[in-house]
Amino acid sequence: MSEITTVASTPEQLAVGFARILRRLEIPTPLDSVLTFITSLSLVGIDDRDAVYWAARATLVRQPEDITVFNRAFAVFWEHRESIEAAEEEVSKMTLMLDTDEEEGSSDGNAEASDEPSITLRFSGVESLRDKDFADYTNDEMRQAQKFMESLRVAGPPRASLRTVPSHRRGTRPDMRRTVRASLAAAGEPMRRRFTSPGEKSRRIVFLLDVSGSMEPYARALVRFVHAGVAGRQRVEAFTLGTRLTRVSRELSSKDPDRALRATGEQVRDWSGGTRLGETLRLFNDEWGVRGMARGAIVVILSDGWDRGDPAVLAEQMQRLQRISFRTIWVNPLKVTPGYAPLARGMAAALPYVDEFVEGHSLDALERLTRVINHA
Amino acid sequence: MVPMQPTTTQEVAAGLAEHGYLADDGLVTAVFLSLSLGRPLFLEGEAGVGKTELAKTIARWQGSELIRLQCYEGIDASQAVYDWDYSRQLLHLRAAEATGEARFSNTADLEGQLYGEKFLLKRAVLRAIDQPAGVRPILLIDEIDRADDEFEAYLLEVLSDFQVTVPEVGTFTATTPPIVILTSNRTRDVHDALKRRCLYHWVEHPTFEREVEIVRLRVPEASDVLARQVAGAVQALRGINLYKPPGVAETIDWATALGKLGVTEIDEIILERTLGTVLKYREDQTRVQDHGIAAIVQQAFDAGLLHG
Numbered sequence: 001m002s003e004i005t006t007v008a009s010t011p012e013q014l015a016v017g018f019a020r021i022l023r024r025l026e027i028p029t030p031l032d033s034v035l036t037f038i039t040s041l042s043l044v045g046i047d048d049r050d051a052v053y054w055a056a057r058a059t060l061v062r063q064p065e066d067i068t069v070f071n072r073a074f075a076v077f078w079e080h081r082e083s084i085e086a087a088e089e090e091v092s093k094m095t096l097m098l099d100t101d102e103e104e105g106s107s108d109g110n111a112e113a114s115d116e117p118s119i120t121l122r123f124s125g126v127e128s129l130r131d132k133d134f135a136d137y138t139n140d141e142m143r144q145a146q147k148f149m150e151s152l153r154v155a156g157p158p159r160a161s162l163r164t165v166p167s168h169r170r171g172t173r174p175d176m177r178r179t180v181r182a183s184l185a186a187a188g189e190p191m192r193r194r195f196t197s198p199g200e201k202s203r204r205i206v207f208l209l210d211v212s213g214s215m216e217p218y219a220r221a222l223v224r225f226v227h228a229g230v231a232g233r234q235r236v237e238a239f240t241l242g243t244r245l246t247r248v249s250r251e252l253s254s255k256d257p258d259r260a261l262r263a264t265g266e267q268v269r270d271w272s273g274g275t276r277l278g279e280t281l282r283l284f285n286d287e288w289g290v291r292g293m294a295r296g297a298i299v300v301i302l303s304d305g306w307d308r309g310d311p312a313v314l315a316e317q318m319q320r321l322q323r324i325s326f327r328t329i330w331v332n333p334l335k336v337t338p339g340y341a342p343l344a345r346g347m348a349a350a351l352p353y354v355d356e357f358v359e360g361h362s363l364d365a366l367e368r369l370t371r372v373i374n375h376a
Numbered sequence: 377m378v379p380m381q382p383t384t385t386q387e388v389a390a391g392l393a394e395h396g397y398l399a400d401d402g403l404v405t406a407v408f409l410s411l412s413l414g415r416p417l418f419l420e421g422e423a424g425v426g427k428t429e430l431a432k433t434i435a436r437w438q439g440s441e442l443i444r445l446q447c448y449e450g451i452d453a454s455q456a457v458y459d460w461d462y463s464r465q466l467l468h469l470r471a472a473e474a475t476g477e478a479r480f481s482n483t484a485d486l487e488g489q490l491y492g493e494k495f496l497l498k499r500a501v502l503r504a505i506d507q508p509a510g511v512r513p514i515l516l517i518d519e520i521d522r523a524d525d526e527f528e529a530y531l532l533e534v535l536s537d538f539q540v541t542v543p544e545v546g547t548f549t550a551t552t553p554p555i556v557i558l559t560s561n562r563t564r565d566v567h568d569a570l571k572r573r574c575l576y577h578w579v580e581h582p583t584f585e586r587e588v589e590i591v592r593l594r595v596p597e598a599s600d601v602l603a604r605q606v607a608g609a610v611q612a613l614r615g616i617n618l619y620k621p622p623g624v625a626e627t628i629d630w631a632t633a634l635g636k637l638g639v640t641e642i643d644e645i646i647l648e649r650t651l652g653t654v655l656k657y658r659e660d661q662t663r664v665q666d667h668g669i670a671a672i673v674q675q676a677f678d679a680g681l682l683h684g
Contacts, residue, residue, distance in 0.1 A: 033572060040409050044385065051385070054405035058575040062568065064420070067578065162450025176462030183469055184487055201450075234525065237564075286619065292521065292563025316659070320619075 009081060011041035017081070018056065021073050027066050033059055049078055130363045134333065135217035146224050146257060148363055152370045154229035154236070156203035156298050159326075164196035172197040203298055203326055205229065205373065207238040208284065210303030211268060212275035218333040218361065219272075222302045225366050227252045227260050237293060241303065242270035245283040275306055277346050278313030285320050298376050299325040300369075302360060304334045305347025314346050318353035327376040328353065331360035331369055380438070382408060397426070397433040398582075398590050406577040407434065416535050416556035418571055421579030424623020427559040431516040434555065441513040443554070445500035447523035453530060457501045457540055465490050491544035501531075502540050504554040512552045521560040525567065532570050584611050584679065587627060595631040601680045605642045606631045608679020610654065612672045618660045626654045642676045644669045 009017070015038045022029045037059040044051040053074055061070050129141055129148075137145065166175060170193075178194040207226045211219045230236045230252040237249045251263035265271065288294070299321060307314055322328045330350065336359045351357065356372055359365045382388045385401075388408045392399050399407070407430070410417035419427040435442035445456055472486060498506060504515035520528065534540060538550040558574060560566055582590060587607040591598060598606070606627060614621040622630075630653045639646055647669055655661050664672065 028568070030572060036413065036415065036575070039413060043409065043412050044405065050401055051405065054402045055409060057402060058406040058409055058577055061578075062571045062576050063565070064578045162448070163452060176466075177460065180460070180462050180465045180469070180490065183466070184483065184490060288563070290619070291561055 009046070011038050011046055014046055014052070014081065015041060018074075018077050019060070021077055022060060022070070025069050025073055027060070027069060027073075028062075029060055052078070132363075133336075133361050134221035135361070137221065142221065142224070145221065145363055146228075149225045149228040149366065150257075152225075152228060152367060154205065154370055154373055155233075156205045156235070157374060157376055158200035159203050159296070160198045161201035163199045163201075165199040167195045167197035169197065170195060202235060203296065203376075204235045204237065204293070206289075206294055206297050206299045206325075207236070208281070208299065208301045208303070209238065209240050210275070210277065210301075211240045211242045211271050211273075212277075212306065213272045214275065214306045215304055215333075216272045218302075218304075222331075222333070222360060223261065223264065224257065225360075226302070227257055227264075231255050231257075231260065237288075239284060239288075240264075240268045240270075241275075241277060241280040241284070242268070243273045243276055243280070244270050245280045245287070246270070247288070274308060275346075276309045277303065277305070277307035278309045278311070278315075278317055281314065281317040281321065285317055289321060290324060294321060295324045296326050298327045298329065298373060300329045300331060300373060301354075302331045302333075304332055305330075305344040305350060307344070307346030307349075309346075311345045311349035315349040315353070318350045322353040322355070327355045329356040329358065329369075329372060329376070330354040331358055333359065333361040333365075335359040336361050336365070382411060384408075391437045392430075392433055393593075395433045395436045396593060397430060398586055398593060399430070400580075400582070400586065403430070403577055403579065406575050410557075410575050411555065413575075414553050416558060416574040418558045418560070418566075418574035418576045419579055420560045420562050420576070422581070422621070422623060423561050424625040425579045425581060426624050427579055428516065428518055429625075431514055431518075431557040431559075434557070435514040438512070438514070438555070440511070440555070442516060443500050443504045443513050444516045444518060446518050447520050447527070449522055449524065451523050451527055455499060456527070457499050457530075457534075458542055459497045459499065460491070461495045461497050465495050468495070493545055496542065496545060501534055502542075502548060504556075505534075505538055505540055505550040506548045507550070507552065507554070509551040513554045515554045515556045517556065517558045519561060520558050520566055520570075521563045528567050528570050532567075532573065535570075535573050581614060581621070582624060584608065587611070587624065590624060591627060591631045594628050595635055597635045598631045599640055602634060602640055602642070603631065605676040605680040606634065609642060609647065609672055609676035611679070612675040613654065613664065616663065616667050618655065618663060619657050620655070620660060622654045630654050641680070642673060644673050647673055647676075 015034050019029045019034045019037070037056060040055040040059055041052065044055050046052055056074065057067075057070070061067060129137075129145055132141070134145075164173065164175070166178065172195045175194040175196040179192075182192050182194060207229060209219065209222055209226055211223075215222075226238050230238050230249060231254065237247070238252050240246045240248055246268045248264045248267055251267050252260045254260040254263065285294075289299075318328070332347065335357070356376070358369050358372055360369055382391065385404050385408045388411070389399065389404045392404070392407070406417055409415070419430065421427055431444075432442060434440075468490060469486070472489075500515065504513050507513055517531070520531070535556060538553045539547055541547045556574075581587075584607055587610065588603050591603040591606055592600070595603070610622050610627045610630070630650060633650055633653045634642070634646070637646075637650070651661055651664065655664065
């Protein structure tokens with residue numbers, strides 16, 4: 001098999017075979033990208049390894065995170081390209097990936113309508129749960145609590161947008177488009193002036209959820225709260241912090257909570273592991289926050305502040321974060337513990353750079369948190 | 377001028393180099409495919425790795441006009457595609473009224489005059505599409521990640537069939553589709569649907585040897601040794617975990633600054649004094665001080681010696 005005599009494959013076989021490998025490695029490879037790859041191969045040829053590699057990179061990879069996996073896949077593929085045959089059965093599956101972009105509006109209404117009768121029933125159950133500590137929840141109670149969390153509307157306070165809306169007040173900016181229209185309707189008669197004023201837009205919210213071992217009793221409840229905040233809304237982002245930083249906005253955006261939580265669980269590899277809070281915050285700042293995601297945003301950190309790393313690192317990163325964000329809110333489920341003082345070194349280091357320090361151990365606490373976020 | 381269509385990747389590499397841009401194999405292939413397939417090219421990477429510069433260089437090389445659209449939060453069609461020249465429309469209306477024309481003509485006529493091409497302000501996207509046959513401008517959509525998702529959806533439509541409809545005037549269709557280059561600093565993920573329309577390339581910092589070549593090409597007054605030392609120092613700086621590792625742009629700035637100062641070799645004093653051209657964060661400058669200026673200079677010096 002390792003004897004390479006001549007390249008037997010055509011561009012089509014080569015491309016389809018390689019796409020099959022990528023899909024198996026969970027790099028999304030839609031059909032139209034494969035078609036572009038085939039056309040590209042006809043331009044650069046299929047004999048030169050580098051040419052084929054770069055053509056594949058340009059047409060099949062769409063984010064830098066995939067490059068390492070892609071490189072490994074390509075190396076293996078190029079070695080064995082004669083033995084890999086084009087996959088026929090895969091074709092029908094591909095179409096599934098093509099159009100999953102948006103599903104808004106209708107599904108929302110339906111869900112609410114069908115849930116109506118059961119809400120009251122569940123609500124009485126929830127009432128007794130309201131100030132119960134998440135750490136003492138049974139699985140069943142967790143499910144009831146989830147319904148309640150979904151009813152909390154997390155929405156950032158509005159900020160002025162660059163877009164303008166028609167205004168009735170005089171003295172704001174003139175609305176030329178509507179002024180021309182109005183005077184045209186009057187055939188050039190002395191006209192009525194129209195005005196616009198800046199519109200509003202909700203601020204971005206970024207959730208940073210600590211999933212380290214010490215947070216375990218709370219993380220499983222708080223991840224549901226974060227899901228309720230992310231699902232079905234734009235401009236809300238979510239990350240988990242542990243020994244590494246994982247972005248879970250996409251996983252949590254599914255409206256079906258079970259699906260969202262399962263996808264998140266698969267994505268987060270360091271669930272209940274150690275903590276390197278300062279280091280992971282630094283990663284967040286470097287790769288997402290400072291570049292723009294946290295700028296002018298409301299950053300909500302859900303963590304008990306236990307950090308095995310150097311507290312100075314955490315303090316420095318919190319300072320960076322606070323400088324660019326609109327509000328920094330720290331949610332600590334341990335805050336309510338009698339006699340609690342922010343003894344965790346990390347928490348003590350971070351506190352000077354926190355705008356709001358709130359508890360997050362129960363449904364009542366989360367309801368208060370929602371108010372804090374919405375009126376930040 | 378009719379743009380040339382490169383037939384090999386080597387041609388692209390040579391063309392870009394001739395106009396002052398040294399690209400690696402991956403970027404060259406991506407540019408070649410983009411030009412040949414007529415697909416937009418989506419460039420992502422750290423700030424300062426030369427994404428915008430590439431678009432400018434392609435324009436110089438192809439002898440085409442560069443039409444740049446800088447994105448920002450809240451950008452919409454009236455700033456990116458077209459708008460009406462309202463002040464002139466109003467003047468026209470007043471004039472029609474004054475000459476009595478308004479009284480004789482009906483509203484539809486007047487409206488036809490007002491909303492004609494004469495009063496249409498063509499912004500970047502429409503200008504790139506509305507070109508005479510054979511002219512192929514470069515449309516640079518810079519920092520698309522700063523725009524809102526709604527705008528992205530709009531672009532998606534424009535980039536798939538290269539046409540824009542102005543309800544009052546009609547549909548503009550590109551006879552020769554423009555070469556489109558999109559850049560992103562990745563402050564947020566751009567929608568997958570938009571990326572799928574494009575060829576994608578993640579632009580990395582150059583290797584040491586390439587960076588030396590870039591400095592020699594862009595800063596001819598810098599000596600061979602200085603070029604190697606500057607590149608060596610910058611590579612060393614990238615290795616020490618800075619908030620904003622210096623990009624190629626900073627390397628070139630720094631080499632130019634050193635050239636202006638008449639420096640022929642980097643030493644500790646020079647490095648400390650000119651650090652501000654390379655590092656733009658106070659924390660980063662402190663970090664370099666902590667790491668040791670001497671260590672950086674040593675690395676720069678070693679780099680200067682190798683085959684130097």
